[in-house]
Amino acid sequence: LAHFYKAGSIVSASKEQITILIAHRLSTILHADIIYVLEKGKITEIGSHENLLQQKGFYYAMWRQQVGERRLVAG
Numbered sequence: 001l002a003h004f005y006k007a008g009s010i011v012s013a014s015k016e017q018i019t020i021l022i023a024h025r026l027s028t029i030l031h032a033d034i035i036y037v038l039e040k041g042k043i044t045e046i047g048s049h050e051n052l053l054q055q056k057g058f059y060y061a062m063w064r065q066q067v068g069e070r071r072l073v074a075g
Helices: 002-013 049-055 058-074
Strands: 035-039 042-047
Touching: 035 049, 035 058, 042 049, 042 058, 049 058
Parallel strands: none
Antiparallel strands: 035 042
16 A cells, blocks of 8 residues: 555656656556666666557566566455
């Protein structure tokens, strides 16, 4: 619950300014305009959350893993 409150605060605080977020938990950057995906220190994918999911690359795999983990904890 605290994570979602914090993520909402980030979104509202960064509405009219450039904000750089570094995150392992993808739900933190879900609403970002542009997401840069790094693999081994190199940018491998760029796009919005929806666009990156459609590409079905590394971001998609990480998202599926995190969503799956959340479902296991909830269920």
